[in-house]
Amino acid sequence: MSKKITIEPITRVEGHGKVTIKLDDQNNIEQTRLHIVEFRGFERFVQGRPYWEAPVLVQRLCGICPVSHHLAAAKALDVIVGAGTGKGLTPTGEKMRRLMHYGQFFQSHALHFFHLSSPDFLFGFDADPEMRNVVALTRSEEFRELAIQGVMMRKFGQEVIRLTAGKKIHGTGAIPGGINKNLSPEERDFLLKGDDPLNARKMVEWAQSAVDLFKDYYKKNREFVDHFSRFPSNHLSLVRDDGALDIYHGLLKAVDSEGRVIFDNVDYQEYLDFIGEEVRSWSYMKFPFIKSLGKEKGWYRVGPLARLNTCDFIPSPQAQKEFEIFKDHTGGKPNNFCLHTHWARLIETLYAAEMIKELLEDPDLQGNDLVTKGEKKKEGVGLIEAPRGTLFHHYSINDNDLIDMANLIVSTTNNNEPMNRAVNYVAKARMTGKEKITEPMMNAVEVVIRAYDPCLSCATHALGKMPLEMELLDVDGKLIDYKRSRQ
Secondary structure, three states: OOOEEEOOOOOOOOEEEEEEEEEEOHHHHHHEEEEEEEOOOHHHHHHOEHHHHHHHHHHHHHHOOOHHHHHHHHHHHHHOOOOOOOOOOOOOHHHHHHHHHHHHHHHHHHHHHHHHHHHHHHOOOOOHHHHHHHHHHHOOOHHHHHHHHHHHHHHHHHHHHHHOOOOOOOOOOEOOOOOOOOOOHHHHHHHHHHOOOOHHHHHHHHHHHHHHHHHHHHHHHHHHHHHHOOOEEEEEEOOOOOOOOOOOOOOOHHHHHHHEEEOOOOEHHHHHHHHEEEEEOOOOEEEEEEEHHHHHHEEEEEHHHHHHHHEEEEOOOOHHHHHHHHHHOOHHHHHHHHOOHHHHHHHHHHHHHHHHHHOOOHHHHHHOOOOOOOOOOOOEEEEEOOEEEEEEEEEEEEEEEEEEEEEEEEEEHHHHHHHHHHHHHHHHHHHHOOOOOOOHHHHHHHHHHHHOOOOOOOOOOOOOOOOOEEEEEEOOOOOEEEEEEEO
């Protein structure tokens, strides 16, 4: 007789999801699935609205990564108003957006590692659940300073967002063709030279110490980290035209698990020629794939691990040094170890801190030429590397300047298949059928999901009609009837 284990809700992630694990009568894994159980229809909500509202509207997808949606939408509308694909902005416009984006990266990565993931590493995957949280870190004499450091790093990133976007959450700084404010000398000095620890210099120092923290953990637990979850996959991201990591703008590149190029130097305005999307009945989240490889082999990872697998170098000195150490681990080939995503994420945190400091010293941020426009178009695509991975925004407008089509492929959607495979890998490795299923075993499944830092709220939409499912249960919970229809 088969059994089913349900992990619901998945904890320490943004949004709502669950995992179901089916076992045979010997407690061996038959099937695993990551289910997204909420639905949001922003691709429909924005239709009929004036196009210039999109950068503000789409932020309501999420309170964790609104800046990413804000900027991706703005980049799509840059194309529509004739400002190009990101390179046509004024120096002040582009650099203010970049500063905003680096602030978002910095605070989001700090939030994920220190608040959501570090308790697993510092207390242990099998620690009491009451201990696996940031509050327990602050109460621990050993880790209190580290927890405070993580909180202050996120606070600094939020201050960068506030001073570039106008608000810490759901700002209005980016507009079609540019930005609506510059950075005053007083605002610059607050971020660059402010009282410790809230200044850019201290953030670079702390970001470096976070990378060192993970490397030290890895040195002591190398075999465990490497073997926790690993499987070959394709990797996709934006890359600067010279091969550098660039989280704001670039060309699409995809490589396979051995580092062989699948495609490169792709103008993301043509993404539909390269990326397809599949719908499956058991999730509100789509399954993207590379068209040339097909649905079975074309799935890919995005995010910190993928970005460090597709780029050739990082254009900031300390992060580049750490990147070289990271690449040496796999002899220069793509890294397919799931828990190494945390390592990659912290290297990106260091990169973001260095770039924030560099930009704050650039006088273009005090410029007054904020917006540019050109020949108007009816359609535009905006791509950006959100903290969780490549984010696609695609809009078209009608003759009345109203949005008549919107397609969003968010980072977590891109990672849908890899997350499902990671869940399957860990469940089969941990739940062997030889012993009773325990809470630490189930937490291990959550740990591998958290490595992807999923934003389940952003990812919940689907193509086509949605199913209506109804279950009728008796007082003892026994299924009496079940109906499924499509509306």
